[in-house]
């Protein structure tokens with residue numbers, strides 16, 4: 001079975017992008033998701049080492065730390081009759097991608113930006129759909145003078161200030177000779193060797209490529225936008241729908257708790273990579289949730305062979321979060337699958353918040 005990301009990221013038969021991508025280009029420009037041909041190849045080659053298994057193992061500890069904060073923050077919702085968990089999930093997913101891929105820990109000021117960021121990408125999706133449905137708005141020269149075009153410009157300005165801060169933050173760190181981030185990266189036909197004193201982030205590869213003259217500041221910006229969006233929105237969506245489904249299916253939820261008990265016994269320790277590999281039933285639940293509620297419901301590409309679904313970074317993040325959450329809390333139903341109304345977008349969006357109820361399982 002080939003994994004969707006491997007297929008999309010490595011297979012040249014799948015990288016012809018559809019015309020709908022034009023409407024998200026004002027935002028994501030020509031990053032990995034929207035670029036094609038030689039540019040796509042060059043970027044793909046540059047960024048692949050950031051998702052090598054060794055690096056994912058490094059990312060796990062960061063995700064774990066953010067997950068502990070996430071589970072702790074949920075404490076304030078215990079026994080509330082209904083809770084909208086989306087803001088907690090979004091903070092967790094955004095913090096995780098910023099700290100792993102961008103090497104930047106969001107501070108308190110940036111944290112409040114999480115909500116603004118979420119609202120901004122929701123609005124950009126809506127503008128893109130609005131434009132895609134009106135053929136007369138296709139030319140940029142017309143669209144930019146419309147009310148929607150002006151609103152989009154304003155949202156993009158806000159997003160770029162956040163993105164530039166993330167990049168500057170890491171650039172300063174990277175250029176400081178006292179911070180020895182990576183001693184060596186060798187990618188000989190994907191046989192990647194990474195050694196170094198500090199964790200390597202995707203952004204480090206981009207900053208090194210800038211020094212080597214392979215990419216410029218605009219190129220870095222478009223990849224950071226692409227990965228911040230791709231790396232948080234999809235996992236946040238999956239986490240939210242999986243929690244809703246589990247709240248409505250106590251049998252599956254208890255089976256997951258049993259699986260965790262078998263792995264951890266009475267220990268309160270956090271999950272390591274080998275524990276995650278044992279979470280077979282959790283993996284099935286996550287995949288079933290993605291089948292029912294695919295975070296990116298439509299693919300706008302020319303694909304010449306079958307593709308299947310799954311992804312290592314996201315699966316690791318989702319397993320860490322869901323196992324930690326279920327060991328601590330019981331999820332009870334409020335929103336039912338039939339209550340959900342979807343909103344037309346490039347990604348899966350809902351009209352009303354999803355509510356669940358949280359109960360403490362055991363004293364932590």
Ligand code: HEM
Nearest residue numbers: 008009032033230231234235238295296299300301313314
């Ligand atoms: C549940 C989690 C995820 C799902 C369901 C998912 C799904 C997808 C899908 C369907 C595409 C193809 C989009 C298209 O061509 O229209 C895609 C592309 C992409 N995703 Fe994900 N994704 C997930 C998580 C992630 C994460 C965690 C990252 C980064 C850390 C990421 C980065 C990307 C990138 C860069 C592309 C563009 C690849 C290319 O065109 O070469 N995704 N994803």
